Amino acid sequence: MSIPARLNEVLNELPAIQARPAGARRVRVDVAPQGLPALLELLKGRLGFIHLSAISCVDWIEDGQFELVYHVWSHEMKLLVSCHVRIAREPGVYVSVHDIHEPAGFFERDIHEMFGVHFDGAPSMEKFILTSWEGPPPMRKDFNTRKHVEETFEWVDYRPDWLKDIERKGGGIES
Amino acid sequence: MSDIAPKYKGSMLRPLKALSFLFREPATLPMRPRPAAKVYRGFHLNDWEKCVGCATCQQICDNDAIRMVHIPALPSDPAKGIRPRRPAIDYGRCCWCALCVDICPTGSLSMSREYIHVSRDVDSYFILPDEEGMHGVRYPQGWAKDENADLLDLKRQEMPEEPPQERADNFSEICEGYDPQTAMLEASRCIQCGMCHDACPAHMHAPEYIRAIFEGDFEKSVAEIYRTNPFPQVCGRVCTHRCETACSIGKRGEPVAIRWLKRAAVDNVPQDRTIAIALKDKAKTKTGKRVAIAGAGPAGLTAAFDLAKLGHEVTVYEEKPRPGGMMRYGIPEYRLPYERIDADIAVIEAAGVKIRCNTKLGRDVTMAQLKGQADAVLLSTGLNKGRSTRIPGSDHPQVRAAVDLLARITLGEAFDIPASAVVIGGGNVAFDIARSLARLQRRAFGKVEVTVLALEERDKMLADEEEVIESAQEGVKLINGRGPKQVVIEGDALKGLETVKCLSIFDEQGRFHPRYDETDVMFHPAQMVIEAIGQMSDVSFLGEDLTEQLEWSRGRIRIDEAGRTSVPWLWAAGDLVKGPDVISAIATGHAAAASIHAALMGETEAREAK
């Protein structure tokens, strides 16, 4: 596993970039927030990374950061480059790359909805999935879904006959 | 709309093609449920005979769909790892993934091929599965345990050992212990069911300390161990490990090596850290109360440790030159190196316990003196005398007690090593003396001639399996199913032992009452006969007055659950009360300490109240 020379050449043109191979046909690139649009642009223009497979967001709450991962694929090079960016969790604002990769619109909208990250220049930051949701962005680590469920819903308190019978004899459900 | 291309117009008769389907077998099925596939995941089945109520299914359940139901009518046996409870399943949660089946340690859970339940009654969706299935109609079994599907690791990590040829003539420790990596791997096998906790006489927090080892936090593990056991070095090596007998993984595979894990925990934490951890909850203030403890065995020292941590002033009196009792003088060094006992005792001494060795009760100090010096006295003198078979010739000087010989070996006291010996008994003590003697013989004569004669058949041996296997590797012979008849003596010289075949050991009531076939006699030539059939206590030091004051029950001092005797200032613990084994001794030591503390502090509170 190594980074193809062509990719290395392109990556060397940009400052403050760390790259390492991460498995078969996978390269991990860590880049500073301000460098990402240029990186994507360069990858797309020079090496054919035209397919934005996904943008993933990870909430590193202890570091106070969101990690955004842009997975781009080149049909030419048969290579997936994952570009990792870390942005401050507060205020959680970043730039949209919708102008470089059109699919970014969907993922940015999704991340905005689930994590509350705002993307400047995105075509739409409206809710898509959680239109009935008033709580905090649910994918944030400080939102505890189990606690929320316990507070919002009630469970069935089963009282079947066999259980009543066992309880009469001194048994019952153990906690 | 554009015109249809001529190519697709087709013939006018084309619809007639449908006629060709007229005589086909219809795809439609009759309107009744089909039998499901052989591995179908339908409603649960549970074999109540096999199920032990370990609740592992509850732990693996994705959906919190399993509840354990306590059923008082079911048998309960903590020693065997059986709890009177069974899983109940909530079909308002279940997703039929069958992970519970794949993880079930006993293999009691499976899924049936039944899949229909229709009702308005929500209560009917909560069921207690048994072999009959959801509706009491025995549907065939569907998804069940399969060697590929099994999620548990049934093989334990191997313990590195010295090979027989290297260990057969010396007393260096056989088991080398797990390295941290292996210990973590072994700890990962644990399913945290807690059967070990229930089975342990001292109720050690085994699930917790195993979990800590798995997390790589050996110090936390040691802290968990010290909650209930101040002898981790000892118990990590020679414990009778009832926990492993009860272990759920052991129902189908090899139980988690709980004993070795305990050893790994203390082996991987430096002594000074262990002391710091063990004494973290030591009381800051002294109570001013004094406690005297007779006998520095595991029970006495455990009680001493507990009481010292609570702020009492504790003195332990010991007859032998070093503390440790049977742990030191009864267990051979190759199983339990002396420096390991010292390490545990160093922690106890660091708690402030004073140990006075070479002080024999009745000779150097009397009970009356103890009573005078202390607010409470604990007897933990143990079983220090070997029992005799009392067969003809057993009073010959070359008929020796195993405990006596083992103590001599520890003390370094010389005795004539016999070129050939037979050991009567099939327990761990019998093998301890046999293997010790084998080592001495190999050193002195270059060959081994020790025979162990056990009453029990091979598959019912009382001794640990590894003792039997390892002793055979070291050249000890084992003959099963023989009971001693008489010691053969010619003139003054002991020639050997005659045995008869044992037909049965217990009578119908389950009492020890062996029956022999007197015609099947065998002669075992030997220069020494060693009796290892059990120990008894020698309490002559109590003195006449005290002996009379105390209440007795079948030759043992009568005590309450916590170890208090009928004399208000006197408690008893250890092998005198229960056992004999180290972990039971520790358990009784804790109980006695708690009772003493309650009694002493109750007094103080009562006085303060005045």
Place this chain on the structure above:
Amino acid sequence: MTDKPLKSHVRPPQDTMPGGAGQGCPAPDAQTRSIWRRIMDDFADHCRARSLFVLHYCTGCGAIELPPTITSRFDMERVGITPMVTPRQADILLITGYLSLKTLKRVILSYEQMQGPKYVLGFGSCTINGGMYWNSYATMKRLDQYIPTDLFIAGCMPRPEAVQQVLLKLIEDIDAGRANAWQDYYRNYDFYLGNQQRLFGAGWNTPTDVIGEARHYGYYGPGTEGEHTRLLAEGGGSAARLAHAEYPSTALTGRIKS
């Protein structure tokens, strides 16, 4: 949406609750009806049980087993059951598993649009006690808290044969006059509405005049109105408007180039 009433809902009295030992629920007024009315009702039930329309609404994952159930292989048309595209003409509402809160709103709207007698079937674990998604913030946990449910069926998901059985059981119950859970929605509307408000906020409202219908059908009971229905009058909102407001297209208009 306004604040959610956090106070726990009030359960209806047990004797008017649908259910009991899985035998469906006989109509509470069975004894008070005239003989003539009873004969007519029985006859109507008998006929109606043989021609049922299922609302074509794939609410959750169990819907994947519906195409096999209604097509050739398991062919429910044999007993007169077939999909129907509009709620107004449908008799059966299948809740095929979990309901996200967003869908639950639509389900309630659809249910209220359906004309009585109407039947609700809950598919699988999710409708009974939360199922797989018990710890999900996005799904409801117990269907019968929000709309009255005639029958549940075990499974995750139930296979077509099981779906067949629940439909056959429903036919049997209708024929015997036991499938009357829908009346409970009128009799205990306050209970259901309270649970709905608990999830959707006090401003929750639907276009259907349930209380008026209850009076019309003669199912008005002591549980029809209560503290929750009082909020309806105060709030004055409408679900149509709510649905509109939460539709994610600010602006259909904004983006159109004239």
Place this chain on the structure above:
Amino acid sequence: MTTPQVPDPATLAPSEEYDLYFGPNHPGIEGNYSVRVRLKGDVICQAVADGGYLHRGFEKIMEDRLWVQNIALVPRICVPDPVPMEESYARAVEMIGGLEVPLRAQWIRVLMLELSRICAHLFTFGGNAATIGLYTNMFWGVTMRDLFLDIFEEITGARIYHIYITPGGVRRDLPEGVLERIEALLVELEERMPQFEDLFFNNAVVIDRATGTGRMSAEEALAWGVTGPNLRATGVASDVRRDDPYLVYPQVDFDIVTETGGDALARMMVRKGEVVQAVKIVRQAIAALRKVGGPVRCELPNPLAWDLPAGDAYARTESSKGELGFYIVSNGGPRPYRVHVRGASSMHAVQVLEKLLVGSRIEDVAQIMFSLDACPPEVDR
């Protein structure tokens, strides 16, 4: 009770345009999904997709469950085609943990993936035909698929949610005789294919309605991030199985089916070709499974005490809808720190659909959606 506030039409400004809610309760919508369209006559001038009706918060609740427990959850993300979900999750975990899948298990997984592809495509045939009013096809497609579900049930113990693929392999070996039964079923399928052809692909109504409907060019498709059969229908020979191969796909002989039309018809033709290719792959898997023995799962630690090493991995799989991605992050704990699912339909069910609908007619909405094979549950997760 208040009555809904409906404005009096007379008070509104005259307009030729009107809005229509298409779904979620609509027979022409695929699954529980909704599109709001603005119409001028019967021509759509704007469309806005509305999802979330099937949102269960998978990504959140997966963070709450053990690595092994999640295998029960993943197939539910996409109901019509669950196997690629199981495969992607398992493979991402394997990539992080460095697990080696035994050869036999790899072939079994290929077999399952392709059978699932056949099922999903048959289902879509049926659905797509129904949108043009051809119900016979729907009956046939669904019934044919059901016969494959019987095979799944025999292998895995469940018809839809197989929960069969686990990190490190599969949960159990194939039952005796199942390979023969699959072969027999493939023969039956092949006999049926010409009938599907007659009824659907050579049907003048279908050709007329589907030609040019929802057309996109190769450039558009690439720019919009379209993948899978929809991309191949525009002439781009892109397939994850070939470009970013996993399991034993490098050893498998199959063709990438492409069409050039880029419209609804081309998309259905690609799917038809893919069924044929899938049959070919299944045959190869069967031949391989007859030869390859050995275990079907690598050794796994106790699931209750399984801490995956810290790391991340992005696993891609070619599902029947397109490229499916699972991005998993482990922080070295017993549960995933983050799971991100890139549903295969997330592009063509939202942004692409919105674009394709513009200019098409209201009666084609359902057809366009089905021909794209949008799967709402994997968009909503």
